[in-house]
Amino acid sequence: MSQPRWVRRLLKILYFVKTGYLADGERVIPDFPDENFQNHLKVYKFLGQFVQGADVLDIGCGTGYGTAHLAENAKSIVGVDISKSALKWARKRYPGIRYLEMDVQQLEFPDRSFDVIVSSENFEHLPDQAKHVAELARVLREDGLCFVASPNPEMTIGQYNRYHMKENSFDELLALFLPHFEKVTIVENTLEPPTLTGQEMRAKRWSENRKGVPLPAGMDATWLSNTHSFFCFLREPRGLRG
DSSP: OOOOHHHHHHHHHHHHHHHSOOOOSSSOOTTSOOHHHHHHHHHHHHHGGGOTTOEEEEETOTTSHHHHHHHTTOSEEEEEESOHHHHHHHHHHOTTSEEEEOOTTSOOSOTTOEEEEEEESOGGGOSOHHHHHHHHHHHEEEEEEEEEEEEOHHHHTTOOOTTOSOOOOHHHHHHHHTTTEEEEEEEOOSSOOSSHHHHHHHHHHHHTTOOOBOOOTTSOOTTOTTOOEEEEEEEEESSOOO
8 A cells, every 4th residue: 555645755855854865756766666766677677688798877877776786787887967966865875886977968978988878767858869869879889789768758648747858759769869870779668558649649650650669589578567668779879980
């Protein structure tokens, strides 16, 4: 049985008084393992299969729990976020991991720095998404993998999230990614749109053969039973060859 809203709010206020971190529900935190946190964590558990021995960048790392999870298998890892309070919390909880305050629309890393880049539930928060994609392509190594998870608006139509700048359709994501990556694979989310409007949007898109692919063979799909987001796999960044 879930706690009443006022109880959850009171607990978060008390947590803020104790730790100095306000758990607002958008940057999720392990100390409040609600459904939203569990869904975010599942994405990181899914991504663990791609980071073995890799130099990894976690974009929009928030409180750093996902960065810490990936660090168990990565060769090296750095988490970046714009929130001072979230990073302060992350550094205290996971002192052995490198966390940096950074605008992810202007990454402060040299070209071709990372084998794997993770941007999970971050893309929709950014005012200049095209600039961010260009930066992802710039710092990814030529044989690397960039993973972006972002809400499918067919799943969220009619809902308002004050933290989101822009949720992108299937076509909008392709238009953002293809100028910067030779290979773009978008995996469909696994849940049915909860509204009739969302279902009609998806049916129309599918009827026009604009459809993402199932998860490629060989990938462990254990943690993907409840995703509402498009999972985007970006490879072979354009430019900066050689």
